[in-house]
Amino acid sequence: MTTPAPVVLVVEDEPAMRRFLRTSLRAHGYHVVEAATAREGLAQLAGRNPDVVLLDLGLPDADGIDVTRQVRATHRTPIIVLSARGQERDKVAALDAGADDYLTKPFGLQELLARLRAALRRAVPGRGGAEPSVVTAGELRVDLGRRQVFRAGEEVHLAPTEYRLLAVLAAHAGQVLTHRQLLEAVWGPNFLEQTHYLRVYVGQLRHKLERDPARPRLIATEPGVGYRLRDEAPPAAGG
Amino acid sequence: MTTPAPVVLVVEDEPAMRRFLRTSLRAHGYHVVEAATAREGLAQLAGRNPDVVLLDLGLPDADGIDVTRQVRATHRTPIIVLSARGQERDKVAALDAGADDYLTKPFGLQELLARLRAALRRAVPGRGGAEPSVVTAGELRVDLGRRQVFRAGEEVHLAPTEYRLLAVLAAHAGQVLTHRQLLEAVWGPNFLEQTHYLRVYVGQLRHKLERDPARPRLIATEPGVGYRLRDEAPPAAGG
DNA sequence: CCGAACTTTGACGGAATATTGAGGTGGCGC
DNA sequence: GCGCCACCTCAATATTCCGTCAAAGTTCGG
Numbered sequence: 001m002t003t004p005a006p007v008v009l010v011v012e013d014e015p016a017m018r019r020f021l022r023t024s025l026r027a028h029g030y031h032v033v034e035a036a037t038a039r040e041g042l043a044q045l046a047g048r049n050p051d052v053v054l055l056d057l058g059l060p061d062a063d064g065i066d067v068t069r070q071v072r073a074t075h076r077t078p079i080i081v082l083s084a085r086g087q088e089r090d091k092v093a094a095l096d097a098g099a100d101d102y103l104t105k106p107f108g109l110q111e112l113l114a115r116l117r118a119a120l121r122r123a124v125p126g127r128g129g130a131e132p133s134v135v136t137a138g139e140l141r142v143d144l145g146r147r148q149v150f151r152a153g154e155e156v157h158l159a160p161t162e163y164r165l166l167a168v169l170a171a172h173a174g175q176v177l178t179h180r181q182l183l184e185a186v187w188g189p190n191f192l193e194q195t196h197y198l199r200v201y202v203g204q205l206r207h208k209l210e211r212d213p214a215r216p217r218l219i220a221t222e223p224g225v226g227y228r229l230r231d232e233a234p235p236a237a238g239g
Numbered sequence: 240m241t242t243p244a245p246v247v248l249v250v251e252d253e254p255a256m257r258r259f260l261r262t263s264l265r266a267h268g269y270h271v272v273e274a275a276t277a278r279e280g281l282a283q284l285a286g287r288n289p290d291v292v293l294l295d296l297g298l299p300d301a302d303g304i305d306v307t308r309q310v311r312a313t314h315r316t317p318i319i320v321l322s323a324r325g326q327e328r329d330k331v332a333a334l335d336a337g338a339d340d341y342l343t344k345p346f347g348l349q350e351l352l353a354r355l356r357a358a359l360r361r362a363v364p365g366r367g368g369a370e371p372s373v374v375t376a377g378e379l380r381v382d383l384g385r386r387q388v389f390r391a392g393e394e395v396h397l398a399p400t401e402y403r404l405l406a407v408l409a410a411h412a413g414q415v416l417t418h419r420q421l422l423e424a425v426w427g428p429n430f431l432e433q434t435h436y437l438r439v440y441v442g443q444l445r446h447k448l449e450r451d452p453a454r455p456r457l458i459a460t461e462p463g464v465g466y467r468l469r470d471e472a473p474p475a476a477g478g
Numbered sequence: 479c480c481g482a483a484c485t486t487t488g489a490c491g492g493a494a495t496a497t498t499g500a501g502g503t504g505g506c507g508c
Numbered sequence: 509g510c511g512c513c514a515c516c517t518c519a520a521t522a523t524t525c526c527g528t529c530a531a532a533g534t535t536c537g538g
Contacts, residue, residue, distance in 0.1 A: 160484080224525070434514095
């Protein structure tokens with residue numbers, strides 16, 4: 001069987017550059033998914049589960065570094081950053097935020113393709129099941145690849161923010177995530193103090209996902225610390 | 240508790256550059272293994288099993304591209320190529336031969352370090368930043384990375400202050416910690432005299448963790464000095 | 479331009495936790 | 509035996525934190 005074409009998510013606001021990438025990549029056998037904004041990019045990431053992300057840092061609606069960090073909170077997909085800024089501190093910031101590579105514009109197409117191949121080559125061996133993109137907890141099932149959530153087999157519709165919060169919790173199931181960690185991953189580093197958001201959205205998630213929202217079993221509160229998605233199904237209630 | 244220093248194999252023939260890399264990397268906590276030729280490099284690779292390889296392409300005894308290919312034939316160790324040649328075809332050749340990254344000399348130290356971190360981050364799957372470090376004492380298990388505590392396999396819920404106190408004791412298991420040390424670590428430097436807090440919280444921890452809180456085995460009192468978490472399981476009571 | 483879905487913000491009751499105080503226990507020197 | 513000291517236990521109070529609801533603001537699509 002032939003290998004399916006790798007899916008490349010291109011997040012780039014300039015139409016000319018986006019068109020250039022689209023045609024070049026398609027000509028070389030890739031399947032291209034496009035997004036013009038950070039918001040759109042995050043949605044595509046969740047929906048299409050690309051094999052690699054090409055991310056322009058100069059997006060209109062968000063800081064590219066934040067986007068990198070938000071992607072890393074739930075996905076291990078390789079990220080190649082494209083940027084007009086060639087300062088060393090920009091590169092360091094992007095790489096430390098979780099990017100796998102950094103290319104300064106203008107760059108040669110052949111180099112981009114080679115770095116793309118390098119990123120895909122590394123990722124492939126792990127594709128045999130290294131990263132479980134489906135997390136189950138009790139009667140809850142979260143499919144991080146398809147952006148779908150099921151409760152007892154029934155699909156549940158979640159708003160974008162609701163889903164991202166749940167995705168972060170699911171990506172670290174069983175582990176306590178602090179308020180700050182969650183806020184940074186979902187809302188970005190400018191919202192580290194807004195624990196109120198968490199209360200509201202955790203409440204909404206419980207309302208949609210828990211059997212009895214008043215006595216939550218899936219999303220547990222760690223008072224004064226944060227929240228945690230229980231990864232083991234608790235035994236049936238004895239009383 | 241500290242991660243062992245990652246081992247970096249530097250394959251570089253110019254003594255000045257080698258020395259620069261050696262001192263810079265050591266200053267940043269890496270363990271450096273050196274080789275001046277390709278032959279030597281391959282021998283070190285087999286013998287020392289480094290976490291990452293920095294490979295100069297302009298070696299005297301072999302073509303760097305061939306070296307890259309030879310490494311890849313047997314190892315998955317990340318390779319970061321350093322080269323004076325910045326032509327696109329050189330980059331493509333190195334990356335397609337199996338290199339993970341390509342830096343053109345002269346390069347900034349910070350960028351090199353960031354790309355090094357990126358390569359290491361990818362290589363170690365479970366190490367996203369959270370240290371596993373688990374401390375066991377008898378039937379007690381403290382997972383400092385996940386902020387979870389188990390007693391005989393059952394998870395125990397601890398309030399923030401309770402957990403912080405236990406975490407300090409666990410981080411120095413077997414060692415006596417004075418009242419002042421504990422108070423400073425948990426409550427801060429303004430509470431050094433409040434030994435009463437310790438009594439209350441040690442009592443609560445014993446109540447939650449000890450099999451018989453009246454005769455504590457895990458958290459031992461050192462009268463007039465402080466407390467200590469026993470790190471060895473005491474033999475089962477014989478009488 | 480309007481309506482639907484979503485996000486942000488504010489108010490308030492109640493739960494969980496931290497702090498404080500009073501009384502009890504046990505070892506030790508005298 | 510007595511008193512002292514350090515420690516332990518229990519419980520009341522104070523404080524912080526959390527869950528809920530609903531209104532106001534925003535975004536998006538028709």
